[in-house]
Amino acid sequence: MPVTAREVAVWARDYGFAARMHLRSTLDPRAPRVSGMPGARVHCVLIPGVVERWPFMEPLGIRLVRAGHAVHFLPELGRHLMPVREAAPIVGAAVDRVAAAHPHARIVLVGHSKGGLVGKRLLVDRARRPQLAQPAGLVALATPFAGSSRARLLRSAAMREFDPADERLLALAAERSADLRIRVVLPNLDPHIPGNRIPDGIAGVRLRADGHFRPLATAEAGRAVLAAVADLTR
Numbered sequence: 001m002p003v004t005a006r007e008v009a010v011w012a013r014d015y016g017f018a019a020r021m022h023l024r025s026t027l028d029p030r031a032p033r034v035s036g037m038p039g040a041r042v043h044c045v046l047i048p049g050v051v052e053r054w055p056f057m058e059p060l061g062i063r064l065v066r067a068g069h070a071v072h073f074l075p076e077l078g079r080h081l082m083p084v085r086e087a088a089p090i091v092g093a094a095v096d097r098v099a100a101a102h103p104h105a106r107i108v109l110v111g112h113s114k115g116g117l118v119g120k121r122l123l124v125d126r127a128r129r130p131q132l133a134q135p136a137g138l139v140a141l142a143t144p145f146a147g148s149s150r151a152r153l154l155r156s157a158a159m160r161e162f163d164p165a166d167e168r169l170l171a172l173a174a175e176r177s178a179d180l181r182i183r184v185v186l187p188n189l190d191p192h193i194p195g196n197r198i199p200d201g202i203a204g205v206r207l208r209a210d211g212h213f214r215p216l217a218t219a220e221a222g223r224a225v226l227a228a229v230a231d232l233t234r
Helices: 005-027 054-066 084-101 114-127 149-153 167-174 219-233
Strands: 042-047 070-072 106-112 137-141 182-186 203-206
Touching (some): 042 054, 042 084, 054 070, 054 219, 084 114, 084 167, 106 114, 114 137, 114 182, 137 219, 203 219
Parallel strands (some): 106 137, 137 182
């Protein structure tokens, strides 16, 4: 699929934001400092996308904290290059820690891009193990549930899992047990995921703004994520 001039412009702004986040990750290796009130009713576990360290999620985390929620970042994912199935237990361990420390809290997964796939994988796996802590649901921002045609152009093994024909992606898409606990937020135009759409059977909204990375820091996307969190925990 050819790249349009509009996509090039959106891509440029996106990579400007991503570059700043990567630079911040390199120059400031300190642990996350945003957490919110421990006694909050809702605790959000923030799952970054592929090649994204935890600071990518901080602008969104700040909005969640200002709304009264507690947030938990995942520096242990590093640059999040591992396969979805390997990342899910790491997120699950974080969920268990939150549940043990805050037994009366509602836990919501908030995933960006690949983070949404990891979140769905965890919801599906945990539904089969009711003895484990069960998140209230997942908010997935700019997640390629059906993959991205652009993944075929990349040689990186970390990106190959997003090929629409990848068996792992297809198997996850076929899992429908968690669909009612997922809320999708999609950019109007996402140059990294051409034609991305809200999957059938899953509730979601489409933003007015464009971009793949920049919605992590926009007020519009923040409001949509907060509304989805409220819907999952009402």
